[in-house]
Amino acid sequence: MNSIGVGLLGFGTVGSGTAKILVENQEVIASRLGRPLELKRIADLDITTDRGVKVDGRILTTDAADVIDAPDIDIVIELIGGYEPAKGFLLRAIDQGKHVVTANKALLASDGWEIFEAATKKGVDVGFEASVGGGIPLIQSIKEGLVANRIQGLFGILNGTANFILTKMTDETGSFADVLKEAQDLGYAELDPTFDVEGIDAAHKLTILLSIAYGIPIDFDAVYTEGISRITPLDIRFMKSFGYRIKLLAISKDDGKAIEARVHPTLIPENSLLASVNQAYNALYVTGDAVGNVMFYGPGAGMMPTGSAVVSDVVNVARNIISGAVGRVPALGYQPATMQARRIKSMDDLAVKYYFRFSAEDRPGVLSRISGILGKHEISIQSVHQQGRDVLGAVPIVMITHEAREAAVRQALSEIDRLDIVKDRTMLIRIEDWK
């Protein structure tokens, strides 16, 4: 039986996992697919380091063209990451009529539209299951499993590094800097952790999800992004006392008029299912108008889990090749002609509950002045805590508000932060109080 030829660009962590699966699980994959997948060539700048994968040394090359231009390769997997040369390689492979599979969320979130258009024009498939949620099959589940639904909400823990850090801070009360250092030592965080801890990686992933959930064009700039680096052990302690856990959540809601699209630290009830998603695990909670609430959980990164998702895409494309059904499911789940931009809700119009931590002088009348300003802006308080009077020379006053408009909140905090009795910028964390 004719095998399906597969070529790999990038022999790093995920590339090695992908190759390992293609080699070691070849038999079980063939018994499902009906034909063997054959890993024909791997291109990487470094072809001497041993990755612990049993591949014939002769299939290794330092020249990407040996993969992209090879007539015996049907599917090109791009696992280089980053913008260039990954993008150029993908477009060239597409131009050569190759189907492509990628895990490159940063590239898709910025230039995905161009890549998908090129693929549609050329009549080739693009798989990107591994770009969001690592090994969790959530892209296909949204595009196909929930195809009968109007999607109404997405709540995702989409960055394993940030979740690992917040879990550690919650369980062991370390500072952000200390825990980040530990995560770096353990290999859970990169030397430059900006994309992970500042929410950018999660925003890339949410950008892709928004497109497949709502049929809107890819638009990274529409996503509000805020990271976790300002969270303190003090905040963790207070939010626990209020019955909350903190997660870096990627959130979207569609009320039919506008779409919310935001990534930020978020307090969620400690007994909610997402609060139990800890360590480097990822999860996506989806609300559909027919199905209600479903959740997908699993490893959001790593050599073998991400490889699992990459290979599932390869098999998916291979099935299309075998049955002559290329383009069977549109790359973003919607027919391109039906996709159109929707209004993205401004953060000013957001209405949620808030957690505030004020750093105020320990004087009579402080709470009254703060709550006076909040009241003026129609922000009503659900509960207040004053604790630990000896922290940093100032009194932390902690509040949970009722639902309030973000524009009002920003105005109120800017007034409050200018008060002479307020010693530091007020900490604001949004709350999602569902279930």
Add this chain to the structure above:
Amino acid sequence: MNSIGVGLLGFGTVGSGTAKILVENQEVIASRLGRPLELKRIADLDITTDRGVKVDGRILTTDAADVIDAPDIDIVIELIGGYEPAKGFLLRAIDQGKHVVTANKALLASDGWEIFEAATKKGVDVGFEASVGGGIPLIQSIKEGLVANRIQGLFGILNGTANFILTKMTDETGSFADVLKEAQDLGYAELDPTFDVEGIDAAHKLTILLSIAYGIPIDFDAVYTEGISRITPLDIRFMKSFGYRIKLLAISKDDGKAIEARVHPTLIPENSLLASVNQAYNALYVTGDAVGNVMFYGPGAGMMPTGSAVVSDVVNVARNIISGAVGRVPALGYQPATMQARRIKSMDDLAVKYYFRFSAEDRPGVLSRISGILGKHEISIQSVHQQGRDVLGAVPIVMITHEAREAAVRQALSEIDRLDIVKDRTMLIRIEDWK
């Protein structure tokens, strides 16, 4: 653009949900599929009751043949449930060259093989996403999303009724009978709850999962099945004190030599993710050799959630029709020629931890006699509780064992239950102590 013709057999709860989705979400489905799905006809014995679904009265019929034999219908959805006439209708539709979609787990678990063979022979597709886990897209996720994996384990909460009852018993300490009554009043349990509370429904679903996970023929008799009707509030109280929650779990493990296949009440750690799956929700925890652990969570039953899964199958089949790719993914995930029976591990060979509750007389030496018999059978005790001396005139002695062989446990319990100091049959609950 040509629409895809859809016919529905059975206009009950799930049938109504399916029709509602096909009508109300027609536009969003078409924007994904590229063509409209058109609900051409609905057959049910009762076509007069208002289901709250806006369908033209002229498409209703009491004659199933009007659906099965109609030339304008491409896909027949069977939502009658049970064995006959559902099976006959399905086979006749297949024989007419119609693709079929069903949610009928009882039928598939017994006669699925025959139905899949008929469909393969006739070259039509069979969709059954809704047969396991209601609205959760888990069949496709295992068949396609985890296609790169050798599946190593399945842990499922697959029956919403049983989960609802156990959740209530855990949160509110009612007896099984009282809570069952309540569940019946709320419509969560049927008048004859046998299939749900005795684990039969969960075993039907596990039977289907085993086949798609391991590529083995459908064999309901291979699944050990035990229900929840013997669980008492006393057991719930004790297991909570040991840090466990109780779930009716469908469990399978593949150690490479044999496959475990069992449905029974199971104690799991209270802080595990599955322990947080409460009420009528379902979840499936899957371990794959590449991906590690993933979990799928959502509503396991209900009009709209199950309808969501049914319609996802219809769209999937419609995509195959449109792109000429019928049979693109084998019904059970494996190429039929590669499927073969595997050894199912006998329950005697099971090795797990156990919870025992002995009902013994309140006399000195009782614990020593019981533990003597356990020791003789090489069952070692991890912890013992003796509490509540006034219950039913006997002392409940509760134990957690270390891992023991089930054959030894059965022998030991049969000896213990014959002791004059033991007043009632010993309660045995298996423990899965992961993570």
